[in-house]
Amino acid sequence: MARRPTIKDIARRAGVSESAVSFALNDRPGVSERTRARIRQVAEELGWQPNSAARALSGERSGAVGLVLARPAHTLGVESFFLQLVSGIQEVLSASRTALLFQVVEDVDAECSVHRRWWAERRVDGVLVVDPRTRDPRPELLAALGLPAVLIGGTATGTADQDGGPGEPGASCLSSVRADDARAMADVLGHLHALGHRRIAHVAGLPELAHTARRIASLRAGALRLGLAADQVESVTTDYSDTEGAAATRRLLARPQPPTALVYDNDVMAVAGSAVAAALGIAVPGELSIVAWDDSALCRVTHPRLTALVRDTAAFGRLAAEELLAVLAGAAPRTRESELPRLEPRESTAPPAAAY
Secondary structure: OOOOOOHHHHHHHHOOOHHHHHHHHOOOOOOOHHHHHHHHHHHHHHOOOOOHHHHHHOOOOOOEEEEEEEOOHHHHOOOHHHHHHHHHHHHHHHHOOOEEEEEEEOOHHHHHHHHHHHHHHOOOOEEEEEOOEOOOOHHHHHHHHOOOEEEEOOOOOOOOOOOOOOOOOOHHHOEEEEOOHHHHHHHHHHHHHHHOOOOEEEEEOOOOEHHHHHHHHHHHHHHHHOOOOOOOEEEEEOOOOHHHHHHHHHHHHOOOOOOOEEEEOOHHHHHHHHHHHHHOOOOOOOOOEEEEOOOOHHHHHOOOOOEEEEOOHHHHHHHHHHHHHHHHOOOOOOEEEOOOOEEEOOOOOOOOOOOO
16 A cells, blocks of 8 residues: 655655644745745645644644434435435535545434544534434534534524424524425415315425424414315325335325325425325326425426426535535524525326316
């Protein structure tokens, strides 16, 4: 294996002392500008990079930020949302020469342990936190550690947010980027109601997630505004997988009075639900309308093409990364709103059949 170049190698090649190399590479006085330029040129020729661990121990930044996903591992391989999110995050971090330390764990307790370890080892300068929970220990922990963080999809208050959904304890100390899930759900319900649907079911994601709670609350509030009875609109929770999405669809469609429209919390479940309907001989959209949360290629290539909420997930990731870099530069905690998801009607939604 090739040995990594050291300060000693640079000093030998440049014909200067090791202390002169240290002064030059750390922008400290003690060497002339001509010598500084020569040392930096030699360092570049040798491919030298600063040791992030040593810099962290000396009190300097590590040059990395962290992202931990506490999601069922089997749901990550088929869902495009996180791939697009990380793509946007990485785009911003790469431009600032900041590394992304990424880890998948089994639950939030394990994620908290990772954050404690990263803080103790000075592995990261800050973290991005996804999937805020209704009762979330992470904001309070990060605030106590003094580890800079940005909540992705969370609120910046410790009480119920303005849309009626729950907030995150301790989140007032942290910056947040979020999408307006409540308004997006209201748009979906309004679209289906205008088409004539009066029995609508929401196949939701993990029940402990704050954005799941906001969507469920918005659906209930919207139904009340539209004069729908409590038994006409409902939400059932899943783990976001195609397996649970399909199982929930079968249960809903097996009822004596099944829903005439289904809203799924991701594209994977929506496609799985469409397949279940086809297997049961239920026509989409003639007998059943389907809406997917977060558009993807899956929604556009399946038949019929699925009506979906369209948003730029990569831009959401870029916004989160930009906010974390701003926090690391000294910006005060704040909440930033991403672009509202836009409903794209396609062939999977239509007025319900009168006889169904």
